[in-house]
Amino acid sequence: MFQRRHIGPSSSEQDKMLKTLNLDSLESLIDEAVPASIRMNQDLELPGSRTEVDVLQELKSIASENTIARSYIGMGYYDTITPNVILRNLLENPGWYTAYTPYQAEVSQGRLEALLNYQQMVMDLTGMDIANASLLDEATAAAEAMAFSRRISRSKSMKFFASEDCHPQTLDVLKTRAEPMGIELVLGTPEENLETEFFGVLLQYPSTTGVIHDIGKWIEQWHQNDTMVSVATDLLSLVLLKPPGELGADVVIGNSQ
Incomplete structure (x- = not known):
């Protein structure tokens, strides 16, 4: 069932669509859609594949060439630091809100807990008796x-x-x-x-x-x-x-x- 729904049309379905278009194969469909005059007859000149670690190192090397200036934009836009312990254990860890399959009930349960903690934090910081969570901006x-x-x-x-x-x-x-x-x-x-x-x-x-x-x-x-x-x-x-x-x-x- 999964294959039928998610891995493209079957051969019989392809044949039916090609027949509707008066074509006999996928190759002929490509010929009609992409004329030979604009089609490349050779492989793309791309470098060899690289690992994720190599790509990240290359991107960091390119980014290091930028001159990082102090921002004075203000107007409510202030740079902040998210501690790594929060990144690892909350933002980057889906298991924090559910250790089960990602059905809505379990996700909602974790969201409710997160919102409750957020509201309590807002109450503590603002000195208010109640807090909501929340509006757009x-x-x-x-x-x-x-x-x-x-x-x-x-x-x-x-x-x-x-x-x-x-x-x-x-x-x-x-x-x-x-x-x-x-x-x-x-x-x-x-x-x-x-x-x-x-x-x-x-x-x-x-x-x-x-x-x-x-x-x-x-x-x-x-x-x-x-x-x-x-x-x-x-x-x-x-x-x-x-x-x-x-x-x-x-x-x-x-x-x-």
């Missing part, structure tokens, strides 16, 4: 945070403030989502908008240029106006920085890369 999560804030905020305002030092891709998605929802998106600096009534705000921590602001004082003042405060952050930065949840953030979003 940071910009999409920011748009969801804006919609979420509008639904549960006690403010009657339809204005949402986003700090101008949020990642530009995040601001673009906010603009796209705000318009059909009837939300007025306000961009600027937090210091100049603390007194304005917003139903929600979005802060970047650290900012898109890498600045670490003291956002706790801003959050405290906005809460006095019933403003929901969302904080976009980089998870690895929270290993060193004070978690947004401990600073009073209502929603924390980010990109775990």
